Amino acid sequence: MPSRLPKYSASKLPSVPELIAFEAIARHKSFSKAADELSITQSAISHRIQQLESRLGAILFQRQSTQTELTAAGLMLLPGVQSVLVGMQQVVNTVQSNAVQRVRLSLPPMMGSHLVSHFLTAFQRENPKIDLEISITGTYVNLKGGEADVGVRMGTADDWPGLVKSRFMGVCLVAVCSPAYLKANPWVAEPAEMLKATLLRQAIYKWCDWFAAQGVVCEEPQRGPFYSDVYLLLQACELAQGIALVPRALVEQKLDDGKLVQVTDFGWNTGKQFYVCASPQALEQAQVRRLYDWLAAQVASL
Numbered sequence: 001m002p003s004r005l006p007k008y009s010a011s012k013l014p015s016v017p018e019l020i021a022f023e024a025i026a027r028h029k030s031f032s033k034a035a036d037e038l039s040i041t042q043s044a045i046s047h048r049i050q051q052l053e054s055r056l057g058a059i060l061f062q063r064q065s066t067q068t069e070l071t072a073a074g075l076m077l078l079p080g081v082q083s084v085l086v087g088m089q090q091v092v093n094t095v096q097s098n099a100v101q102r103v104r105l106s107l108p109p110m111m112g113s114h115l116v117s118h119f120l121t122a123f124q125r126e127n128p129k130i131d132l133e134i135s136i137t138g139t140y141v142n143l144k145g146g147e148a149d150v151g152v153r154m155g156t157a158d159d160w161p162g163l164v165k166s167r168f169m170g171v172c173l174v175a176v177c178s179p180a181y182l183k184a185n186p187w188v189a190e191p192a193e194m195l196k197a198t199l200l201r202q203a204i205y206k207w208c209d210w211f212a213a214q215g216v217v218c219e220e221p222q223r224g225p226f227y228s229d230v231y232l233l234l235q236a237c238e239l240a241q242g243i244a245l246v247p248r249a250l251v252e253q254k255l256d257d258g259k260l261v262q263v264t265d266f267g268w269n270t271g272k273q274f275y276v277c278a279s280p281q282a283l284e285q286a287q288v289r290r291l292y293d294w295l296a297a298q299v300a301s302l
Helices: 016-028 031-038 042-056 072-097 112-126 179-184 207-212 230-238 248-257 286-301
Strands: 061-063 068-070 101-107 130-136 150-155 164-177 244-247 268-278
Touching: 016 031, 016 042, 016 072, 031 042, 068 072, 101 112, 101 286, 112 130, 112 230, 112 286, 130 286, 150 164, 150 286, 164 248, 164 286, 230 244, 230 248, 244 248, 268 286
Parallel strands: 101 130, 101 150
Antiparallel strands: 061 068, 150 268, 164 244, 164 268
16 A cells, blocks of 8 residues: 655645745845846845745845855755755656657748748657647747747847847848749849839838849839748749749758749848747746757758
């Protein structure tokens, strides 16, 4: 017969957040540094310690001029707390390693299909225990707020403070079309004449900015097919329906294969990059870190 488990009193036992706060302060010897590590306010971490001290009926820390030191009660408590937290982390890691895990990935429209077809299929083959939940949205979700675990975003290194980010892909815009379209319309190789062609439109990159970079002033085209997804845009381009404006990195393989051709030699470096982003809290999960590191490493293949 298995031994009976002891009964625990929830009112007497400290909560996990209280124990984590206590251990972090003891390790840093600072309330402020511990609060920064846990991404909470000093007021919140002080409240957790007050609750813990009230529950135990003992003072755990003594604030001195330069740092915070443990009292005799705190020194007595620390080894047990560390042992409990390490044990809990080991159990959690074991459970997670044996379970199918989910990672939520947020992609912008002009990257969605490309990533799915070129990279994420390989990732899922290498990581069969990780299920990807992929959403493609025109607006950035709140990664800090936990609306997604990992996101791909276009901007500069100074954007999105508070997120961990890694450069994924540069944005050098080129105009591409099918060989058949260029053969039938050789005049489109001149920028000013290209305005008369069928310019395939999308919401992210503006034709007028690309032309302006070459000294051609024009309004943004208001006619022609409009696509929110890069896969459909490039499919239309391959079917000789017009000219597309896309980051060169997205079409390198199609250019090498001869499915598409660059209409002119001009490429406009926008000064922006695609970044893989995640919050520090999300990256504490092994499966999230695995996807983040894997995507960040793909830059070597671009």
